[in-house]
Amino acid sequence: MSVRQFQTLRAFDTLNHNSILSLITKSKSLSQTQQIHAHILKTGNSNDTYFTNNLLSLYLNCQRFTDAESVLHSLPNPNIFSFKALIHASSKSNLFSYTLVLFSRLISACILPDVHILPSAIKACAGLSAVEVGKQVHGFGLTSGLALDSFVEASLVHMYVKCNQLKCARKVFDKMLEPDLVSWSALASGYARRGDVVNAKLVFDQAGKLGIEPNLVSWNGIIAGFNQSGCYPEAVCMFLRMYSEGFRSDGASISSVLPAIGDLEDLKMGVQVHCHVIKMGLECDICIISALIDMYGKCRCTLEMSRVFEGAEETDLGAFNALVAGLSRNGLVDEAFKVFKKFKRRGTELNVVSWTSMIGSCSQHGKDLEALEIFREMQLAKVMPNSVTISSLLPACGNIAALVHGKATHCFSLRNCFPDDVYVGSALIDMYANCGRIQVARLVFDRMPVRNLVCWNAMTSGYAMHGKAKEAIEIFELMQRSGQKPDFISFTSVLSACSQAGLIEQGQYYFNSMSRVHGLQARVEHYACMVSLLGRAGKLKEAYSMMSTMPVEPDSCVWGALLSSCRLHRNTSLGEIAANKLFELEPKNPGNYILLSNIYASNNRWKEVDRVRDRMKYVGLSKNPGCSWIEIKNKVHMLLAGDDLHPQMPHIMEKLRKLSMDMKNSGVSHDMDFVLQDVEEQDKELILCGHSEKLAVVLGILNTNPGTPLSVIKNLRICGDCHLFIKFISSFEGREIYVRDTNRFHHFNEGVCSCGDYW
């Protein structure tokens, strides 16, 4: 009987069971389904589970979940088949939480699930990373005996792999009598996802040796796994191996291998894959578009990157996110910000990735206040931040020592259950260290359940920055005892700690152990540490001769370390060599002229002082505008040197003059070496009083209760006069004052600075 016949017969209601059933199985369109449904209701057959179950699957074929749901609700006694149809359909459409809701309803209807339903429920747990629920289902499987089914076992392996519980996955796998391709490949991709290259390849190849040939899905699984764990060379290698073994990639393999190609900056291969994408007609695949944009961005082909974006659908959020990330990766932050604003204005619903990406790009490019503002907007837009958002926002708080904002962000992460994330943990350590709260940083560090290299490095460099060499070394040693191998960054931190504390022997020991014990070739930054280590100790000649043994040309950091040491020890001859080299390497950096003129001034060679200043004027250099930040009552204030834009400036100047008098009365005079202009003494004082760090400290004193500690951040190195002045203020006003400059941390308390004297 055809549907047309049904429509004519329907008027007579003469259909019997058999004819309706045959209709149900034939019906394809939604309208036909609805007609048959109406008929069943009319003829009073809606209590017949046999009919209604078929009706259910009819609706599901048309993706009408709500209609199917209402049919299920109308059933007085739904049986296992009623649920089975819905559970399978929802699982196929990746509606994981819905699948679990159905599963729990099945249980409360006292229907025992079977081997067909269990895998769908387990898959849902995997999709939601709900490992606790998954374990309960596993437990049910064990008691009911259903867990012996190979399908159930395979889904359990997959679930544990997805939830990052590789030990459990392995346990289930090892108990299997005959693991099939699905379980083998799930396990292999699990190891790959962990970055365990050895085991991933072992499991993958072992299956092949047992005669279980890999298929496209298992190839893709291992490529994706390597990509996700950052094992990029392995991802590319597997992709190539897949080709050589006669498999042809599809969209999934390509979108997984592209990020790897981008990370290796292999543009040639990237272009080849792009051509392949066009040949296969996959250029409209949204995952591939994002991956292509990302690849071109990483290869610094911003033009090609934008071209791929132009070809994307306007609504493709993935492509948009990749573009914003690509632009800011190439330093085009303003460009990224423009695109971001355009999408926001257009009313596109941005997701976590979009917001997080913009926050991260701001905090990485000195737009810290903007990062905080975007975070606020994100919450107004009701987009839930995740752990990545938090670890992108925290550096912004640290950069400008916005402790209150940083603490609020910390609280947010505690409330939202991602305190155990290693990235968040490391970012918290950095933030607290950058805000001067090194003890709190340590507290966070001690409470971390899992630590990786980044956390150890953050803690070591935090101590180094605070001049706490003993503690930095302690952490560095503890790290190695815990089995974590140090990398280049660990050594930079520990060496700079040694250099600041004047621990020559220890510094030399660590420097030598780099290549001897750890097989790491010292980089230019390590030499800079060593030069400053020797230089500070007065071993200027040794420092200079070490520079000639360097495998690479010394850069401005190394020469700068030498020049600073020359200033400390008033060494003119070597200082001139270093300064001249620096004038070549970074002609636009006024700091080098200032250092050289300071060396001459300290040796009373005033003619040369004038000459350096003239030369500086001739090159057209003036001091970089100094800039300081201070957070007062949840608001971050920015102060520029010589700035009169701040509304409280008259009060600040008045207080500054008063403090300056108080300092002179106590017998300390200003350090005029730091004034470059050739002006009268009185004007020199005025210039010094315009330094942004002084303005910030005084603003803090005026606007906080007596005794409140102050934290200031400066964009340049703090000057010697400000150092002197703030030391005085800390005792005179009874304040703890933290100042972070580009070099290190200064903690002023009771007239003393944690780093000792300025030089």
Next chain:
DNA sequence: CTAGGGTTAG
């Protein structure tokens, strides 16, 4: 009639 693979943010 059930199970396995994809992009973009740290």
